[in-house]
Amino acid sequence: MAQLPKVDVVFVGFGLVGGSIANELSKHTSLQMVALERGPFRDTYPDFLQDHFDEWRYAVQSELFQNLARNTITFRNNADQTALPMREYGSFLPGDGVGGAMVHWNGASWRFLPHFFEYRSHLENRYGPDFLPEDTTIQDWGITYDELEPYYDQYEKTFGIAGKAGNLRGEIIEGGNPFEGPRSDEYPQPPNQIAYGPSLFREACEEIGLNPFPQPSGNSPGTYTNPDGMTLGACNYCGFCERFGCHVGAKTSPIVMTIPNALASGRVEVRQFSTVYRIDHQDGVATGVSYYDANGMPQEQPADLIVLGAWTLENTRLMLLSGIGEPYDPQTGSGVVGKNYTYQTGGAGATVWYTDRILNRFMGSGANGFAIDEYNSDNFDHTGLGFFGGGNIACNNTGARPILGSGPLPPGAARWGSPWKAAVKEYYNRSVNFGMQGESPAYRQHFMDLDPTYRDAWGDPLLRITFNWTDNERRMVQYVAETALARIATAMGGQIQQARGVITDYSIVPYQSTHCQGGTIMGADPATSVVNKYSQAWDVPNLFVVGASNFPQNAGYNPTGTVGALAYNTADAIISRYLDSPGPLA
Amino acid sequence: MDHDVTQSPGIEPSEPDSAPAEEAARPRISNEELARRRVNRRLLMAASAAGGIAVTAMAAPGLRAQESTPEEGPTTPEEAAEQVATVTPGDAEQTGDTGQIRGGFQFFVPFQAAIVEAAAARLIPTDDLGPGATEAGVVYFIDRQLYQERTGFQGYRGQRYGLGPFQPGEATQGDQSALPLSERFRIGILGIEGLAQERYGNGFVRLSPEEQDAILEEMDSGEIESFGRVSLRTSPAVFEADESTPAGESAITAKAFFELLLAYTFAGFFADPVHGGNRDMVGWKLIGFPGAQMGYGDLILNYGVPFEGEYRSLADHQTAMSGGD
Ligand SMILES: Cc1cc2nc3c(=O)[nH]c(=O)nc-3n(C[C@H](O)[C@H](O)[C@H](O)COP(=O)(O)OP(=O)(O)OC[C@H]3O[C@@H](n4cnc5c(N)ncnc54)[C@H](O)[C@@H]3O)c2cc1C
Numbered sequence: 001m002a003q004l005p006k007v008d009v010v011f012v013g014f015g016l017v018g019g020s021i022a023n024e025l026s027k028h029t030s031l032q033m034v035a036l037e038r039g040p041f042r043d044t045y046p047d048f049l050q051d052h053f054d055e056w057r058y059a060v061q062s063e064l065f066q067n068l069a070r071n072t073i074t075f076r077n078n079a080d081q082t083a084l085p086m087r088e089y090g091s092f093l094p095g096d097g098v099g100g101a102m103v104h105w106n107g108a109s110w111r112f113l114p115h116f117f118e119y120r121s122h123l124e125n126r127y128g129p130d131f132l133p134e135d136t137t138i139q140d141w142g143i144t145y146d147e148l149e150p151y152y153d154q155y156e157k158t159f160g161i162a163g164k165a166g167n168l169r170g171e172i173i174e175g176g177n178p179f180e181g182p183r184s185d186e187y188p189q190p191p192n193q194i195a196y197g198p199s200l201f202r203e204a205c206e207e208i209g210l211n212p213f214p215q216p217s218g219n220s221p222g223t224y225t226n227p228d229g230m231t232l233g234a235c236n237y238c239g240f241c242e243r244f245g246c247h248v249g250a251k252t253s254p255i256v257m258t259i260p261n262a263l264a265s266g267r268v269e270v271r272q273f274s275t276v277y278r279i280d281h282q283d284g285v286a287t288g289v290s291y292y293d294a295n296g297m298p299q300e301q302p303a304d305l306i307v308l309g310a311w312t313l314e315n316t317r318l319m320l321l322s323g324i325g326e327p328y329d330p331q332t333g334s335g336v337v338g339k340n341y342t343y344q345t346g347g348a349g350a351t352v353w354y355t356d357r358i359l360n361r362f363m364g365s366g367a368n369g370f371a372i373d374e375y376n377s378d379n380f381d382h383t384g385l386g387f388f389g390g391g392n393i394a395c396n397n398t399g400a401r402p403i404l405g406s407g408p409l410p411p412g413a414a415r416w417g418s419p420w421k422a423a424v425k426e427y428y429n430r431s432v433n434f435g436m437q438g439e440s441p442a443y444r445q446h447f448m449d450l451d452p453t454y455r456d457a458w459g460d461p462l463l464r465i466t467f468n469w470t471d472n473e474r475r476m477v478q479y480v481a482e483t484a485l486a487r488i489a490t491a492m493g494g495q496i497q498q499a500r501g502v503i504t505d506y507s508i509v510p511y512q513s514t515h516c517q518g519g520t521i522m523g524a525d526p527a528t529s530v531v532n533k534y535s536q537a538w539d540v541p542n543l544f545v546v547g548a549s550n551f552p553q554n555a556g557y558n559p560t561g562t563v564g565a566l567a568y569n570t571a572d573a574i575i576s577r578y579l580d581s582p583g584p585l586a
Numbered sequence: 587m588d589h590d591v592t593q594s595p596g597i598e599p600s601e602p603d604s605a606p607a608e609e610a611a612r613p614r615i616s617n618e619e620l621a622r623r624r625v626n627r628r629l630l631m632a633a634s635a636a637g638g639i640a641v642t643a644m645a646a647p648g649l650r651a652q653e654s655t656p657e658e659g660p661t662t663p664e665e666a667a668e669q670v671a672t673v674t675p676g677d678a679e680q681t682g683d684t685g686q687i688r689g690g691f692q693f694f695v696p697f698q699a700a701i702v703e704a705a706a707a708r709l710i711p712t713d714d715l716g717p718g719a720t721e722a723g724v725v726y727f728i729d730r731q732l733y734q735e736r737t738g739f740q741g742y743r744g745q746r747y748g749l750g751p752f753q754p755g756e757a758t759q760g761d762q763s764a765l766p767l768s769e770r771f772r773i774g775i776l777g778i779e780g781l782a783q784e785r786y787g788n789g790f791v792r793l794s795p796e797e798q799d800a801i802l803e804e805m806d807s808g809e810i811e812s813f814g815r816v817s818l819r820t821s822p823a824v825f826e827a828d829e830s831t832p833a834g835e836s837a838i839t840a841k842a843f844f845e846l847l848l849a850y851t852f853a854g855f856f857a858d859p860v861h862g863g864n865r866d867m868v869g870w871k872l873i874g875f876p877g878a879q880m881g882y883g884d885l886i887l888n889y890g891v892p893f894e895g896e897y898r899s900l901a902d903h904q905t906a907m908s909g910g911d
């Protein structure tokens with residue numbers, strides 16, 4: 001195997017995490033860096049400008065996602081089942097290519113609530129030590145909201161997030177989210193122009209005494225230039241966000257806001273089509289990484305510092321394949337790598353159909369709407385409810401592309417034939433959907449490990465996921481559907497309303513969200529976490545493992561804002577502390 | 587039936603492409619005619635042998651029975667050439683020349699294409715609301731996808747993990763088929779045809795719309811247990827259900843094939859015309875989806891006001907982007 005010349009830093013995966021940290025290091029240090037990215041580089045021009053309106057190619061045939069023929073996961077609901085490969089997409093859509101999954105994300109950009117970072121302590125303080133289900137393994141993060149706040153701010157300014165503050169330095173601001181943690185500053189951009197459907201949701205929420213606020217969004221309402229001089233275009237609401245690149249550079253992502261600036265330094269080299277398969281280490285020190293290059297040849301890239309930003313699933317798999325950290329054992333509860341796999345609890349949704357108006361559902365963007373937070377996390381009293389947790393409720397007009405988005409049709413509508421045709425013609429442009437992004441608590445029996453049977457294209461074991469909903473989430477979904485969604489739907493009027501609130505077993509089949517968390521969780525104690533609060537591996541101090549894999553459990557929000565904050569937290573720790581004296585930071 | 591050499595499976599000629607000696611002595615019956623009779627009869631036998639709907643199909647290449655079905659064998663090369671473009675499964679003498687479709691397929695043989703087109707036309711009918719799957723060219727869209735799969739093993743949702751071991755799992759674990767989509771289509775098409783023969787003694791494309799709907803409904807209901815088995819007995823030319831085939835060997839269930847057909851029919855109706863379906867954007871026009879618009883800008887705030895712009899396809903967009911418009 002060829003050993004390449006040593007570099008200062010190597011990035012495994014070049015998405016939000018890799019691009020953000022590389023950009024900061026390029027500005028504040030003179031380090032030489034190499035980024036290894038398994039996918040290709042695609043840019044606004046010419047790739048997305050000239051082609052992106054192709055639902056079949058991008059949304060259904062999964063043009064931009066990880067190639068499952070080479071690497072997928074295996075899945076089972078519980079340890080008594082045999083895990084089988086996810087042969088087709090699927091519940092989630094891992095990104096592939098320079099810029100990572102933000103290239104084709106929607107843009108819903110959240111901060112987590114302050115109490116969520118100390119969730120176990122908070123719930124036990126408020127409801128007593130016996131309140132939580134016995135099998136839940138939720139834990140505190142080892143970092144607080146206040147510690148992360150500057151990095152949320154840095155992420156939002158770098159990426160030009162649009163929204164309305166609800167809490168500025170402790171003062172509650174009307175029109176924003178009254179539940180959010182104190183912000184040091186307003187959002188860098190004002191909210192988007194918001195489509196008709198969500199505006200009906202907002203009116204209904206207000207009517208019943210809730211506090212709707214604009215969905216914080218990575219779809220740029222105007223042109224915006226960030227502190228590095230990188231510019232976002234203005235969104236024109238074409239309705240092709242989720243699963244598509246942006247044709248006008250108006251959806252914020254690393255290929256627009258961070259990576260070009262990092263490359264401009266001349267000290268960052270990005271190698272496309274480079275798939276890392278091991279982190280090489282000896283005596284508690286990472287020495288470099290091994291990867292297959294674009295020709296399929298194995299290469300060894302030595303480096304002093306390694307940043308693993310390959311997203312939840314590959315972060316965890318690479319740790320397990322490389323033998324770093326003790327693998328989690330659900331029988332004994334010992335070990336940490338692979339622990340606390342969580343997802344996003346869907347299933348609480350509602351639809352209102354209007355026969356008296358059209359809604360232009362195809363005009364929109366990935367994060368174009370309003371939200372409420374009354375039913376999120378511990379924002380409401382859970383005494384006597386039989387569950388903990390909740391979720392954000394949002395109504396977004398993401399664009400209704402017809403193959404996957406011609407529905408939903410009213411209950412009882414035919415699935416095919418002339419009656420279906422009549423129904424889809426009548427209702428395609430007359431429905432408004434909204435729902436909860438439910439929290440996903442961690443449990444002892446939900447985890448990731450290496451599959452004993454199935455292999456990737458190179459012969460390495462696939463990652464195995466063992467996961468299901470529990471009664472806690474089932475009750476949560478039902479409660480929110482009944483108490484909140486049905487009420488809002490009724491207030492919205494319309495001719496037909498439907499609220500859905502029953503979940504049984506988690507299924508890998510329908511797309512739900514690309515929100516997979518855990519596996520390399522952060523914490524204050526090496527016995528119960530893989531990384532410290534700087535996302536630095538406890539066992540290998542020159543290895544930083546960053547991303548949603550650090551979340552000990554998932555909140556009732558999309559994850560990316562918090563991933564961004566963690567990335568800037570790590571970048572700052574490296575620049576201002578680690579480089580001066582390399583070694584454990586906590 | 588005296589000329590039918592396929593009377594008993596045991597004496598079925600094993601070499602489907604070469605006419606047996608007996609046949610050569612009866613010049614009035616063409617090879618194609620024999621092949622056609624064989625497929626219908628076998629499908630029928632298959633259906634009854636399993637006491638239900640089991641249809642065995644096969645992956646052996648070159649099986650004429652699967653591939654050709656013109657009612658009358660062509661007598662001149664010109665006729666033969668024409669029939670390639672307009673062949674019709676089933677018995678045209680009984681019902682006239684319905685079911686003709688235009689040629690131009692990369693994957694399907696016309697026998698298969700005609701069945702897919704007929705089924706798609708029931709899933710999205712041509713009716714007083716306007717064009718349906720037929721006008722949209724759904725069958726050409728599906729044909730192209732299946733042909734492309736041959737080079738890339740693409741599934742409905744992209745590059746598919748195709749390594750074993752294969753085993754059926756829970757519904758929550760997703761599709762575990764070991765067969766590529768194109769083979770599932772081949773088997774499923776014969777499943778539909780077998781069902782038509784079993785229920786009505788006629789080819790699917792010859793059935794009335796009500797009869798076709800009844801078959802699709804039966805598939806959709808999930809009640810049909812054996813459908814699309816793959817076992818062969820005695821020789822590749824014997825197209826018969828093997829009752830000993832374990833249920834788990836079913837290559838694709840009637841319900842699964844129905845869902846596949848429905849998903850592909852919708853996709854062929856709604857995908858951008860660049861992929862061969864949704865011709866003249868008829869799918870989009872039905873529901874009012876304007877297509878590849880650069881954007882809507884301030885129109886997003888015109889609540890409830892219909893969009894008046896022209897429908898726009900990816901081809902229109904690409905032309906504009908390349909400076910040719
Ligand atoms: C369709 C879709 C919509 C989404 N919408 C939202 C949303 O609205 N709001 C929200 O908060 N989040 C959303 N997300 C999630 C969001 O995109 C991710 O949270 C975010 O991209 C995570 O950043 P990351 O840097 O951790 O990983 P990524 O951005 O995925 O980057 C990881 C990179 O590592 C590469 N990689 C992986 N393994 C290897 C390897 N072995 N060797 C080399 N390279 C490797 C990958 O190819 C990838 O480019 C969405 C995701 C998808 C797919």
